[in-house]
Amino acid sequence: MQRSRWVGAGVLASALVLTSCSSGPAGVDAKQNKKATLELWTRTTPGGPGEQGAVKLAAAFQKATGYKVKVTAIFDDFETKLQQRAAQKKLPDIVMNDVTQLGAMHSQGLLREIDLDKVEDSDQITAQGLDSGKSVDGKQYGLPYSAQASALLIRKDWRQKLKLDVPETWDDFAAMAKAFTTRDPDGDGKKDTAGLAAPLSTKRGYASWYFSSFLWAAGGDFITEAGKGTYKPAMTSKASAEAVQWFRDLGCKDKAVQPGAVTMDTPPTNETFESGKTGMFVVGPYLLPRFDETLGKDKYEVVPMPKGPKDSTVLAEGGSVYLMAGSDNRAGQDAFASFAVSAEGQKTGMEGDTAYTVQLPVNKSVDISQVRPDPRWKTYAQAYQDSGRYAPSIPNWTPVRQATADTLNALMADCGLDTGTKLRELDKQLASILEEQGISAS
């Protein structure tokens, strides 16, 4: 009996010993080999059109430069899998992932700096695009290859039935949302429609993500830059508070946001639009193919976001090329980054009906209508170039997005709350987040 207890203890002790010797020092410079195959990870559904697009881009790159590339598509738990490779000190050479991942990957030491002199068309990349790849210290760690911006989708048949014009201002916007809610635009005699489709769940910070375009167009901000790479919270500023109040009134006063919005992320919200429960939706171009199929191209239209109190700024997003640390083929990495943003690379990335990697080009010399004649794409491209704004590249954007989403979700769910109090609480929370990341201005 005594002995068996000792054996148990031994097993446990050895488990502890085994686990404690897992991590060593950071990876050193690898021996360079220009022939080495570049391993490319892209965050898209394996076997889906996104992967085909990446493979096509890689093939074009291989043909143009001679470097070999192996594409791996991963969607679920992309970041976790990257962490596993980081623990093995064997990162992929290139990662194509969301621009907002820059801070997280950079602070983990996973990225190497991109030398813009080695990127041929670097002067052709849109200014805001280039900035989105800079870390707080101003160095380039990511290079955007594809952009997205938001535009307003309107149920054209509803608008025409109620004899309304395309909204030009926020007042028009609110009026249309209200009309779609109260004036039975689908003509079934029931009050079962809502003006605006909005994913306002806290999941992944959707509420904050969706609200960004409204906040910025009003001249407000989540956090504002206070010089030298420092930030301070800005949700209590006059413009921010007014934007929040205006958006809140849409839901609380006019009841013009779809019921249940506060627990919906994007999939159920998309369904409300395509099933004729909502009439307006602010989204990126990636949903067009889907809505063309489910709703019909003639049923809805794509227009630029109406001008807010300040301007018509919209949230810009997209994918970046990241060159990972510890690669044994840095020349190949540089060549890929250069190719991905070149005119040729951008055009290749845009080709195809669904299997494309580039939504909107970041290269100013590329005209989207040459590759995609559909004028709706031009609307999006214009919105991106004129009014697109990225989330700032702070070390970790996620906590900021989550905190603001939590507050917005609360304000939209409970119409009895006091906006000012909630926003003051939020600013306090944002201040401590900035403090923790070492970028607080105060």
Add this chain to the structure above:
Amino acid sequence: MSLDQAEPAAASAAAPGVPGVRKPGGGAAAGRRRRDRRSGRWWTPWLFLAPALILFLYFKFIPMANALTMSFQDVQPYLGNRWVGTDNYATVLGSTGFREATWHTVVLAAGQTAGSMALGLALALLMEGQSRRLGFVRSAAFLPVVVPIAVVAELWRVMYHPTGDGMLNSLLGLVGWGPSGFINDPDTSMASIMLTGIWRGAPYDMMIFLAGLTSVDRGLYEAAKVDGASRWQRVWHVTVPGLRSVFSILFILAAIRGLRVFTEVFLLTNGGPDGSTEVVMTLIYKLGLEQNRLGVGAAGAVLLFVATLILTVVVQLLRRRESK
């Protein structure tokens, strides 16, 4: 059995010089030899346990120990983890809403446990018996447990639709109530999630109660009946005491399940609206995985583990004292 009986005889035959083997107080060496013969080498049980132990070691104990180390580290796989002492614990305990999330978890766990057990017992009493039809009904009642939780959540989201034409709301409308916001209203969201949990948990409890009911002495029912006990009195004074051990097992299982509640909350509300359904697990998920701060997430997980452990040990101690 037959081997065991044969062995001592063989032993005494093989060792004729030691006739006192079977007598009490015989030679100690001989006694041990006999025990060794009977039970094999000391490591034999370990050998049989080895496959399971190795699996547990690699898929349970090592990850658990890893989580424990990570909870004291700033986890940076590429740069190398950095020891930060108890910083992660301070972050979790000091994060906004941790106390609220703990309270919500306790409320949800208590509500779901009590609700599932009450409903489970009621179902079990209704479906006790041998009839063939009952078997079918029992299987049907058990279905919620078998359906994947993701499907359950989606199903309930549809039923909880917050307008008058929503499924549950149209039922409420029949009796002149509603429409309720259900999961979309901070005041009702917790109760709605609890209801979903009870719906899913009750049939599981029912099955265990059914198994327990078979062990209740039939004679006691008859005796109670003869003494003039009503149906309700029979349940209260015969069935419930007879199921005491089942209750405590179910309580531990349900409480642990309640503390670890994640999927239904994550899928239905993700802690919202206004943080009214934030539980410890969704908070850990947000802090650790969404924000990619694995050390902080690990610290939260360790805290939850300790809480579960304490709860289990306390219940076990109470049980032991009671059985004495």
